[in-house]
Amino acid sequence: MVKNLSMSNVNHKLFSEAKRYIVGGVNSPVRSFKAVGGAPVFVKKASGSKFLGEDGKTYIDYCMSWGALLLGHSHPEVISGVKQAVEKGTSYGAATRAETEFAKIITKAIPSCELARLVSSGTEAAMSAIRVARGYTRKNKIIKFKECYHGHSDYFLSGKSAGIPENISQDVLNLDYNNLEQVEEALGRDKDIACVIVEPIAANTGLILPLKSFLESLRKLTLKHKALLIFDEVITGFRFCFGGVQNIFGIIPDLTCLGKIIGGGFPLACFGGKKEIMRHLAPLGSVYQAGTLSGNPVAVNAGLKTLEIIKRPDFYKRLNERAGSFYERIDGIIENKKANAVLNRFGTMFNFSFKDKKRFSGFFHNLLARGIYFSPAGDEVCFISATHTDKDFEITLKALNHLKERLA
Numbered sequence: 202m203v204k205n206l207s208m209s210n211v212n213h214k215l216f217s218e219a220k221r222y223i224v225g226g227v228n229s230p231v232r233s234f235k236a237v238g239g240a241p242v243f244v245k246k247a248s249g250s251k252f253l254g255e256d257g258k259t260y261i262d263y264c265m266s267w268g269a270l271l272l273g274h275s276h277p278e279v280i281s282g283v284k285q286a287v288e289k290g291t292s293y294g295a296a297t298r299a300e301t302e303f304a305k306i307i308t309k310a311i312p313s314c315e316l317a318r319l320v321s322s323g324t325e326a327a328m329s330a331i332r333v334a335r336g337y338t339r340k341n342k343i344i345k346f347k348e349c350y351h352g353h354s355d356y357f358l359s360g361k362s363a364g365i366p367e368n369i370s371q372d373v374l375n376l377d378y379n380n381l382e383q384v385e386e387a388l389g390r391d392k393d394i395a396c397v398i399v400e401p402i403a404a405n406t407g408l409i410l411p412l413k414s415f416l417e418s419l420r421k422l423t424l425k426h427k428a429l430l431i432f433d434e435v436i437t438g439f440r441f442c443f444g445g446v447q448n449i450f451g452i453i454p455d456l457t458c459l460g461k462i463i464g465g466g467f468p469l470a471c472f473g474g475k476k477e478i479m480r481h482l483a484p485l486g487s488v489y490q491a492g493t494l495s496g497n498p499v500a501v502n503a504g505l506k507t508l509e510i511i512k513r514p515d516f517y518k519r520l521n522e523r524a525g526s527f528y529e530r531i532d533g534i535i536e537n538k539k540a541n542a543v544l545n546r547f548g549t550m551f552n553f554s555f556k557d558k559k560r561f562s563g564f565f566h567n568l569l570a571r572g573i574y575f576s577p578a579g580d581e582v583c584f585i586s587a588t589h590t591d592k593d594f595e596i597t598l599k600a601l602n603h604l605k606e607r608l609a
Contacts, residue, residue, distance in 0.1 A: 211256040212240040236578035237562045242569070247274035249588040252574070260574040261593045263583040267576070268404075268436050268550065269461040272507060273588030279465050279506045286502035292494060299505060300496040306508050307471060310444040313432070313457045314473030318482060319496040323435035323460035324352025326472040327398065329490045330456045331356060333474070334396035334429040336488035337481045341372050344387060344397040344428075348378040350405035351398060351433050351458075378403050379412045384419065388426040396456075397423055398431040401446050404582045405436075408545040408552040416452050423455075429478070435460035435470065436582070441521065441548040443512050462511075465503035468494070516587070524549045524585045527594045534601050549585040564604065571600040 220226035227233045227241065234241040243255040250273055252262050262274070272279060286299075304317045320326050328351075331343050343356060351357040355365045359373040374394070376383040388394055397419055403409035423430040431454060437446040438459040445457060455478060460470030473479065483489045510516070528551065531544050541556045553575065555561055561579035568575060573596070576583050 212243055212254070215243045215255055216240040231578055231581065234577050236580075237565045239566065241577070242574065249273045249275070250586060250590065250593050258572060260569070260572050261589075261597060262574050263585070263589075263597075264574060264576040264581075265584040265586050266466060267461070268440065268582065268584045269464060270466055270584075270586055271440065271462045271549075272465070272510060273586040274466075276465075276507075276510070276588075278510060279503055282502045282506035283467075283499055286499045289498070291499055292497055294493055297496065297498055297501070299498060299501045303496075303501050303505055303508075304471070304473075306505070307459065307463070307473060311434075311438070311447070311457055311459070311473065312444075313447060313453045313455065313475070315476045316479035317471050317473035318479070318490065319469065319471045319501070320490075320492055321468045321470065321494050321497070321500075322352070323433075323458065323470050324354055325492065326435065326458040326460055326470040327351040327357065327431075327433055328354035330431050330458050330472040330474075331396055331398060332490065333472075333478060333482055333488050334431060334456060336486070337478045338395040338427065338429060340393045340395035340428070342374060342391060342394045343372065344374045344376055344384065344394055346378040346399055346403070347375050348403045348406040348409055349398075349400040349433065351400075351435075378406075378409055379415050381415060381418050381422075385422055388422055388428060392426075394426065394428045396429040396431050398433060400433045400436065401450065401452075402437055402547055404550060406580050407554050408547065408550065408582050410545075410547060411450075416450055420452050420454070429455040431456040431458065433458045436550070439463060439508070439511060440550065440584075442517050443508075462507065463504050464500055465507035467497070467500035467503045469497070469500035469504050511587075520585070520587055521548050523589075523591075523594075524551075527585070527598075530594075530598055531601060534598070550582045551585070552580075552582050554579060567604050568600055571596075571603070573597050573600050 216226050225233050232241055245253045245255045250261055251259050253259050300319060307317050308314045335341060355369050356373055359365055359370045374387050401411060401416055420430055432447055434445040435458055439462040442448055447454060456472060456474035458472045463469060480486055481488045528544060528546050535542055543554055545552045558579050565575055
């Protein structure tokens with residue numbers, strides 16, 4: 202039996218110490234390995250497609266900071282841009298030309314973003330977008346979907362977390378993703394719905410693709426009932442093309458949330474939309490939103506350099522083709538063994554799931570023992586970066602093939 206590296210003494214000791222000073226030993230719950238068991242791997246440093254753990258082991262990383270690192274870890278051009286920015290100052294709390302350059306790129310790449318506002322996290326982007334929607338429509342309620350995740354603000358975790366006032370749930374309608382009948386019934390019944398917010402691809406509950414008419418119908422229904430449509434593209438933005446997945450699906454929402462990739466590995470996100478809506482945001486309008494570190498010069502320069510690199514000719518074409526070939530070979534392994542597993546995928550993100558969800562933990566740890574780091578929860582998505590090599594894929598396929606008797 203292969204030794205489970207996640208249970209190494211080094212990681213156990215580090216985790217025990219961390220729990221003395223940090224709540225649960227981590228600063229974001231899923232990092233704790235609670236979903237898969239054992240002590241989490243502590244990262245020492247990273248480069249390209251791999252990271253080195255404090256346990257001395259090297260891992261091929263398919264989590265990639267939960268999708269933020271399309272260019273892989275420590276991309277030399279991004280690091281160079283960051284160093285130049287840091288030398289000029291780490292934070293100003295004042296306007297910079299770089300912010301304008303960054304927003305100009307976003308508004309040209311995303312059809313729905315005529316005006317943008319930079320923030321520091323996807324949670325901020327989503328919570329601010331629904332505030333603007335409520336301020337613009339002068340309505341109070343929102344529709345969200347159970348399978349989608351939009352950060353940890355009160356409205357999005359209503360009914361799922363302690364510490365959230367019960368009255369908030371009155372203004373949140375939690376519906377089923379891909380269920381148009383529920384949406385139509387809710388919008389027809391309740392005239393106080395300000396917006397519908399959705400991940401165009403649900404990437405936090407496995408990986409659920411929208412039915413062919415789902416997003417198109419959401420657009421038609423929200424227009425009909427004078428509610429705004431918000432696309433949360435924190436994960437999907439700039440992952441499949443130079444723009445949002447809305448560019449691929451041909452749907453223009455009223456507001457869009459972006460994050461992860463646009464920050465180049467730094468805390469940077471934004472939300473944007475039609476001018477008539479965004480002008481309700483302070484300082485032009487009465488909807489207030491602010492942030493000391495919003496538009497941080499170091500993060501913005503990392504984002505600018507990232508966007509410059511991924512806009513280069515054939516960047517996405519080559520990346521998506523390589524991912525497709527990788528998936529085909531995984532499908533072959535699953536099919537040959539007649540395994541009760543499925544690989545859900547879209548572009549460079551994928552989710553390996555089992556009919557029996559309890560099997561994921563053993564699967565995850567057996568891969569981890571062979572130096573393959575998948576996102577440490579069965580419902581989370583994995584990501585392929587531009588730095589994953591053919592050798593990385595071969596090692597991963599070999600590990601999967603070795604485990605194929607465990608997949609059934």
